[in-house]
Amino acid sequence: MEVLFRDFQSANSEQSGPGLAATISPIAPPNYLNRLDAIYKDSNVATISRDVAFGLTKSAHAAIQYPNPEIDTWTEIYSAYWYAVGAILAAEHAEQNASQSDWLRVYMAWKDLSNAIIKAYSSGVLENWTLPVLYMAGKHLRTFAIKADASAGSNGNAIYNSGDLQEDIAGDFDRNKNLEDAARVINRMFTLCISDRAPLEESRKWGLYYMANLQFKTYFKLNSISLCKNVLRAISAGTTDMPNLSVFPKSHIVTFKYYVGVIKFLEEDYAAAEENLLSALRMCHRSATRNVELILAYLVPTRLLTSQLLPSPELLSPYPRLAHLFTPLVYAIRSGSLSDFDSALTEGEPEFVKRRIYLTLERGRDICLRNLLRKVYLASGSDEEGKRRTRIRVDEFGTAIRLGERGVDGESLENDEVECLVANMIYKNLIKGYISRAHGMVVLSKTGAFPGTGI
Amino acid sequence: MASTAPYWGPDATMSHQMQRGSPTFPSLTRHSSDSPSATGAFTSVAARRNFGHNKASVTTSPSVTPITQPAPSQPTTAARTKRDWPESVRLYVQRAFAAENNVPGVGREEMEMKLKQVISDSAESNTLTIIDWANIPLPQHMILNDRQRSGLIQPGPAWGNLIAPLGVHDTNMKSNESPSKKRKSSDLESSQRGQEKIPPWRLANNRNVFEDRITHPDKRQRNDVGSKGSSKSHHNQANRKKRFEDAQTGYPSQQPFTPSKANTSTQDTDLGPVVGRCQDLEKKYFRLTSAPNPDTVRPLPVLEKTLDLLKKKWKRENNYSYICDQFKSLRQDLTVQHIKNEFTVNVYEIHARIALEKADLGEYNQCQTQLRALHSQHLGGHPEEFKAYRILYFIHTCNRTDMNDVLADLTPEEKKNPAIKHALDTRSALALGNYHRFSQLYLNTPNMGAYLMDMFVGRERLAALSNMCLSYLPDIKLRFFTEELGFESDDESARFICDHGGQAFLEEREGEVRILTKKARNFFESARQAAFRKVDIKGQI
Structure with missing residues (x-):
């Protein structure tokens, strides 16, 4: 006393x-x-x-x-x-x-x-x-x-819900x-x-x-x-x-920003999420690794969507858990391997779902596909004048996608579906161009066909 | 009649007990010795006895009467009992209570009161010895005569309840004025003993009282009568008859129940499950506003028959509003009785399917929520089928939070289930905008998932159209749109476009209808945004 x-x-x-x-x-x-x-x-x-x-x-x-x-x-x-x-x-x-x-x-x-x-x-x-x-x-x-x-x-001792006036059977309330x-x-x-x-x-x-x-x-x-x-x-x-x-107090604000960022993230307001998470990250004390880790867990998927940015290995290296979580995905996206992406996503699904980032990460497949198509574009050579070919047959894209697909269901991708995927790329502004169905051709923009990738 | 009675039942008895609730308590303590019929209900034992008695009383088996009689006469008649009643009067009283003289429709209380009145009148006018007791009508007959005279035909006991909120008056009056009656001392003692130990019991554990009363009323009652050695077959028969009459009108025998009911109503939260005794197969849904009345609740065996009936009716008549109402009352009966078994699951699943078929998402969602809880307890049923519906439902409502939770709950085995896999593939196809795959999945939906997919297919087709308009130049064939989005015919897809106001973007050229994608771009993009903005969330929890 x-x-x-x-x-x-x-x-x-x-x-x-x-x-x-x-x-x-x-x-x-x-x-x-x-x-x-x-x-x-x-x-x-x-x-x-x-x-x-x-x-x-x-x-x-x-x-x-x-x-x-x-x-x-x-x-x-x-x-x-x-x-x-x-x-x-x-x-x-x-x-x-x-x-x-x-x-x-x-x-x-x-x-x-x-x-x-x-x-x-x-x-x-x-x-x-x-x-x-x-x-x-x-x-x-x-x-x-x-x-x-x-x-x-x-x-x-499960407390029995004595819901005598309750309309229905109680759950685990x-x-x-x-x-x-x-x-x-x-x-x-x-x-x-x-x-x-x-x-x-x-x-x-x-x-x-x-x-x-x-x-x-x-x-x-x-x-x-x-x-x-x-x-x-x-x-x-x-x-x-x-x-x-x-x-x-800074400690209050960092936490607050983090939560607001996560809430915005879950509401799919990725711009606001990015802003809040970034400022939380900047304010966060350097030695508070656990907090930085929490912030990054949401910031990485957010930036993937907002600016198609992938975390560098250096960024993730101090946080083995995050590195373990994201590295396979990052690798798959970078290399444009759809099958690697799919298996990495499936592999990490329980953990992603637990952190509520699965549904967002899933959309990284678009970036992965974009990278693959970009490779096709780069590999398709140039015309006589030394300019890159801007007309690529749907077939060519299809072959690239089919190469990566493991064909789990034994069904191979039809060209219609390839077109659908390319259409999505265009619709989401990951590719600039249009599809000419009459010619079975994808016509890419002469400049900046893959926005944000330096081409 | 049968259909209206249950409706009034709960309400009538409820309002009644509410009004009576507090007044009864003082009267219990104050007049504990002289209001037996009221106090009698306070131990579980007494409650039963009274239950039996109250109904049996009308049948007036002589051996039963003393139980109810003892206390009322005790204080007021202490002096009077010393008085030597003439033998003829005693015989008259005995006859009045005799079972064979019971008149249906005349309540015991009423008869007692009349009897009291007759005897006290004659005592006051000193005509006890003058009246020819053997030949004057019995009190119950007098009542009948009175009624006929006044043109009243058997006022139902239930109505008596409704219009007699002054329960205290009633009991007091009865207890004070109850006629002196002979009774065996043993009976008196036992009833007094009963009264003494009542209050603590009642206060401590009214739940038991309630349960006892509602669970095995019939059995106890019968035992009671039997144990008194008066179980002549016709007594039982009359008992039974009376019992069913009572059941129809709710709680005619309110007196003994009121205290315990009033009591339970104050402690709703601690009610155990009700066990119903309603035998009707059909029942209209009525949202409970008070504790359920076992008389209007159907027990499991009856409910099982009900389900069969409803299934047949649904097939035959296809009347959704009727079926939905019936299923709601069915579910309510299951709930108030805390029945959670395979049958419960079955009921919810069937109701969910019917609601799906009729696109009643609100009702479907209620079933789905309950089914999730039920399936998690492994009570049988078709958990996979409904998990798949659940996923599709969340696609429709664009509920990412709940979708995430569903994904978190799925086990690897479940993910392999065809229905669940289909739903998951649908989800992922839509998430990535893969309308091609979505359409294929839409055309091959297992179970009744198509009803759910119908809810959002329009919206997704619009999204796909908007997508196509942006990425295809200069136009696309309508045929392509039809095939990609899984329409049945060009007519259907054209109608779809026109329904959304896009007829201006259709053009016929070289014998083919084309969609002018470039022109339609902005139009369908805003149509898409509008379609996704309003998501039906009725019935969402």
Whole structure:
């Protein structure tokens, strides 16, 4: 207990938000591994709130007035924290002994703590420099909810949907019950930040992006990405009286840009996705390899579509996972080998689908085909005047495509389908030219027949 | 009649219990000793007994009556019981309750009240010994006479419920005024004991009460009567008869049920599955707004017959609005009874197929969502077929997020399934704009996927046309367009172009119709964009 109040006292005197947040951390600091045990053992259910109140009063500034709302608020918070610590210790202990740990209890206790903190902010007791406390609460609320859901699932006690008024049979709606609940609490935290109308210096608006990120993270996990739009809408509605993005903490903004980029990516707004992902990449801390990796996982497919750019081996080399994922595809596209492309795509499908980039990468086949046709064009020689032939028979393209096709289904490509593929190239502006059906000929533009490839 | 009764049933009983809900509670505690028929319902045991009793009561087997009688008379008649009733009066009362004198249509409560009134009137006027009790009409006959006089023909008990929201009054009145009756002390004791332990039971576990009541009412009831040694065949017969009469009108025997029902209604969330006892094969769909009434819910064996009937009707009459409605009520009955088995899967699959055939995507999507959950539990059915539909459906709705999830869920074996492979190939052909392949796939769609593909084939053909107009110069033969896009004839493809307002771009030259691609370029590109902009999402979750 003593350590709690000492930390509280010093964080307060320095006005250190992170320091204050550390006092309610559910994880013991490396220099004091017994912190949670020490705190928990120092009190009991009967006396906890008295103990906390006494400890706070004692450590508080002498000039403080009593009764004091701040003391009351922190008494409530630390009492809730103490209960949560008890639950955490019990769960961790059970985990070590390989018995059933009660993460649901941890989640509920942590939710109580979160609610106490939300209350403290909404009643205006806590100032905005203490916002990291809110971050700490929200961050762990999410993780505990996930653990609670996981343990509920492993218990096998599928909660029967007592949907007596429900029209139809329930699906697996209860699987993420706690996380959904946590999402609601986090949403309250977000509202708490965005709706603060206090002058900017003391506004909670500064916590806005952290909370938005936490919401994105939760919604992604819940697979309900459409809910992210509500957050974005709320933010864009309030941009007028909000400080510029650049003055917010960089760590918040990088994450925010990343999520916006991914959301845009999934909406197939690749231009906006590229812009957001690029700025996230530029701002991202150099040593945060994991984050860079996440950003690149979406940026690579995005750039493939927007500007037909492939990542260089140097770009991917620091990230073996990404290199493993993309290198076969990149190679196939570069060499214009459709069969390699198809097998690389099939090979990586589970991972691509998991990251939701499959449907986008699939469209890289167009680039692959473009490269193949370009080779045909380059190989088709020149006319008498030394100019490249601009009229190429559909047949020639067909042969090239058929060479690469392994003929898995035993069916060979008809010329009509070759025409269809070429038509697509033209339609998508990967090739400049037109098809003359009467002559069975593709007429390519004399200049820049393959835009962006230097020909 | 049979069709309307279930509709009113739930509503009527529901509003009734709502109104009664809170007033009943105080009355229970306050008059716990003198309102037996109300309190009787509070233990699972008592509930059963009352259930039996209430219906049996009309049949008035003498051995049953005491159970309901004891408490009402207890406080008010404590003094009166000391009084020595004349033998003739006692015989009269006995006769009034005798089963053979039961008059259908006259409720037990009503009869009791009349009896009470007759006896107390005569007691007040000191005519107890003067009246020729052996020869005056029985109370139930008096009631009938009264009714005939006032021109009323058997007011249905259910209506009585509807217009009598003042349940408390009712019970109180009854309990206070119930006639003194002889009863065996053992009966009294047992009923009192029952009452004492009721409240905790009821509060702690109303779910059991509810379940017990609805699951095995018939059996218990019969046992009850039987155990009393009065199981003469005609009693049972009368019981049964009465039971079915009751079932038709919903809950005529509301008194004993009300408390437990009121109770459950406050805790809807904890209801267990209902077990139905409706025997009708057909039922109109009615969206539930309250807890389901077992009387209007059909049990599994009945539902199985219903499905057969519906299948036949669909083949014969092809009346979609009727079939859809029937299937919805069928699904509802399955849901409220928590029936999840192969039959359930079958019902949903058939409904989904019919909805597909009629292009009712909203209904189809509901079935599909449920089928996904059901198939994931390996209950049989045709999961592959419906996974393929699901993929096609997401192509139609352009739902990339869900499409990604479908892909994530597919196993390698499933990907080899012809139907799923077809759907996946279709998806990939469209993603890459390969209309040539798409048309081939469209013409060879397994199962009923073609109905789904019909939904978006127009849009994709338009896209292909726009594509062709941009990449082919100076024109293409209509014949080529027809073949590439899988139209059945040039007529059909020409009609397609005209339907989209492109007749100006068709030109006949040298005996062949041609599409003037260069001129049509911009026109069809904007038509394509318009077609993709509006995607039907009704019924999407």
